[in-house]
Amino acid sequence: DIKGFVFDLDGVITDTSVFHSQAWHQVADKVGAPWSKELEDGLKGISRMDSLEMILKAGNLSDQYTEDQKIALATEKNTNYLKLVDQMTPDNILPGIKDFLDDIQSHGYLLSLASASKNAPKVLEKLQLTTYFPKIVDPKTLSKGKPDPEIYLKGAELINLKPEQCIGVEDAGAGVESINAAGETSIGIGDKQILKDADINFEDTGEMTLTNIQKQMA
Ligand code: B16
Ligand code: MG
Numbered sequence: 001d002i003k004g005f006v007f008d009l010d011g012v013i014t015d016t017s018v019f020h021s022q023a024w025h026q027v028a029d030k031v032g033a034p035w036s037k038e039l040e041d042g043l044k045g046i047s048r049m050d051s052l053e054m055i056l057k058a059g060n061l062s063d064q065y066t067e068d069q070k071i072a073l074a075t076e077k078n079t080n081y082l083k084l085v086d087q088m089t090p091d092n093i094l095p096g097i098k099d100f101l102d103d104i105q106s107h108g109y110l111l112s113l114a115s116a117s118k119n120a121p122k123v124l125e126k127l128q129l130t131t132y133f134p135k136i137v138d139p140k141t142l143s144k145g146k147p148d149p150e151i152y153l154k155g156a157e158l159i160n161l162k163p164e165q166c167i168g169v170e171d172a173g174a175g176v177e178s179i180n181a182a183g184e185t186s187i188g189i190g191d192k193q194i195l196k197d198a199d200i201n202f203e204d205t206g207e208m209t210l211t212n213i214q215k216q217m218a
Pocket of ligand 1: 008009010011017020043044045046047048051078114115116117118119120172
């Protein structure tokens with residue numbers, strides 16, 4: 001029986017995935033790495049330093065930068081990203097999410113957050129959703145990022161549930177892989193081609209309701 005939900009943040013609860021992409025695109029242009037839809041999708045759910053590495057690799061530039069220069073590039077990206085986050089309000093919550101959170105909470109499901117983002121607490125604050133997520137996996141404690149199962153296993157552990165009692169919700173291919181490897185039921189939101197391994201697919205957040213989930217699990 002399902003007793004809890006482990007949520008991704010960027011791209012599921014809010015539209016920050018667009019801000020991440022925008023800020024990374026600037027870095028790619030600066031270093032002269034090619035930007036593509038595949039790269040953009042592949043970066044979703046990937047940690048900050050791993051994302052930078054993917055961008056540099058796309059331009060065969062990985063060995064052109066020292067460790068310190070890489071940290072400087074990642075820091076610059078984060079500064080640009082945080083400027084966008086600073087403008088955020090509860091209007092940046094994706095359609096239907098607030099109602100869905102209220103609905104699952106009133107049905108007694110437990111909730112935790114499995115975001116790769118070190119900025120997750122700040123983003124939740126801007127969205128005024130902090131009270132829904134007393135349990136947040138701290139990405140600093142992870143030895144491996146998505147697609148490794150660690151983050152979704154910790155998300156279940158934080159609410160004292162077994163993975164099979166949890167549904168994980170993701171917008172990223174790497175995230176769906178992580179949920180599946182953790183042994184949870186996966187919901188993929190967005191492009192069905194990219195999220196083909198998800199147990200349940202929704203085109204957008206507005207379609208994600210308890211009734212629609214139950215229909216797809218039957
Ligand atoms: P930060 P999620 C991920 O968050 C984003 O999808 C990804 O684009 C970003 O690089 C990563 O967080 C790290 O974020 O630089 O803020 O620590 O989708 O797992 O909520
Ligand atoms: Mg995401």
